[in-house]
Amino acid sequence: MRNLVLRLAVVLAACGCSSSSSPGSPVGGDFQHDVIVSMQLTVKPGEELHRCQYVALPSDQDINVVAVSHQYSTGSHHFLVYTTDLDAIPAEMTGQYDCVNGDEPIMEHTHGILYGGQSPSGSVRFPDGVGFPMRAGQVLLLQAHYINPTSQDIEAKVSAGFDTAPLESRREEAGFMIFYDPFIYVPAQSSATSGIHCDVTGNVNVITAYTHYHQRGKAMHVWLDPSRPSSADAPFFETTDWEHPEDFQGPMAMGTGSVVRFRCDYENSDTFDVFQGPTARTSEMCVFAGLYYPRLADDFEFCANMSVTGTGAHACVDQLSCVQACPPGDAPTFTHGGVLVGPCWEKCVAMGCAGATDVLLPVSQCVGDHCAADCALGSDACTACATSQCATQISTCLSQTCP
Numbered sequence: 001m002r003n004l005v006l007r008l009a010v011v012l013a014a015c016g017c018s019s020s021s022s023p024g025s026p027v028g029g030d031f032q033h034d035v036i037v038s039m040q041l042t043v044k045p046g047e048e049l050h051r052c053q054y055v056a057l058p059s060d061q062d063i064n065v066v067a068v069s070h071q072y073s074t075g076s077h078h079f080l081v082y083t084t085d086l087d088a089i090p091a092e093m094t095g096q097y098d099c100v101n102g103d104e105p106i107m108e109h110t111h112g113i114l115y116g117g118q119s120p121s122g123s124v125r126f127p128d129g130v131g132f133p134m135r136a137g138q139v140l141l142l143q144a145h146y147i148n149p150t151s152q153d154i155e156a157k158v159s160a161g162f163d164t165a166p167l168e169s170r171r172e173e174a175g176f177m178i179f180y181d182p183f184i185y186v187p188a189q190s191s192a193t194s195g196i197h198c199d200v201t202g203n204v205n206v207i208t209a210y211t212h213y214h215q216r217g218k219a220m221h222v223w224l225d226p227s228r229p230s231s232a233d234a235p236f237f238e239t240t241d242w243e244h245p246e247d248f249q250g251p252m253a254m255g256t257g258s259v260v261r262f263r264c265d266y267e268n269s270d271t272f273d274v275f276q277g278p279t280a281r282t283s284e285m286c287v288f289a290g291l292y293y294p295r296l297a298d299d300f301e302f303c304a305n306m307s308v309t310g311t312g313a314h315a316c317v318d319q320l321s322c323v324q325a326c327p328p329g330d331a332p333t334f335t336h337g338g339v340l341v342g343p344c345w346e347k348c349v350a351m352g353c354a355g356a357t358d359v360l361l362p363v364s365q366c367v368g369d370h371c372a373a374d375c376a377l378g379s380d381a382c383t384a385c386a387t388s389q390c391a392t393q394i395s396t397c398l399s400q401t402c403p
Contacts, residue, residue, distance in 0.1 A: 052099035101278070204254050216269075225258060314402070316352070
């Protein structure tokens, strides 16, 4: 499940404060840092957009980053800094591009998030001896998500600043974890919840952490369970402000075998159903993310072993029947920026009880890996291939029962 949340374009709140500045005005005073990268854009009245741009690190030598800050013009819903595998900006990818879904060409070279902000300004400094390396001239990708409810253009600027220390001073490398719930369904004029569990695969320390959800979200709760299936009695972190939630301030130790569990609560007063997605006005999210150390070499950062918190009453066999009736394009599609899931699939997942989706997803993955060509020919060919190639996964799904 690594690619489920890989480099997702999500909103991550860095510690900072709101501002009463007019639309488009810069926030904060002097923005002085060892290394600064920026992008500028125009947001038309009534427009909501995601824009991405490659920038080259203005440094002729490798650096050790020990603090990160950001500053952006008012009106932004989030600002993200991605690392990439590029050492030079491709000639055909200069300038700015739309990147709302995460499957656009400009996202293809991204390899994780370095930093994010949801308040107009913010900063985080790592503990002594902790930092992360950046290559001389390394190419980063900046993403700005702006919503302009006003009647005038927003002339926006977003900036990230990196403070450095000698390379030899780094004893531990910092990492960025991002746990994202891809399955959210909030029926019209109804309430709902969603959430996932993520295993902690090594002893780590959380420096600071953030929550994110959209305007129908009423609260988010985060627990650290000691193990599976044991559950912590009380959450260690809760927020109720979808626009500028407070950040969690560490340090906080998470031990090997513990489990990060979180839940978002929603209330939908609209006359249309709401699903997981990047658009703040019409879709929802449920995200827990943050900076930690020492960085783990496995897929902990992306919640590779994600477990879905089932809130329905149906077993996997019922979900399987449900998704078989969905349009082919509704099945989860993993992109460089996250995951695209159709509304039919979202509804089928929402009907599942605890454990159901966890055994449904391997069936879907297996069919996608081995039977794509057969499934394009029709349901009979698809069923025959799935029965042959994915017998183990299907058998597990059929035998799953609800608690």
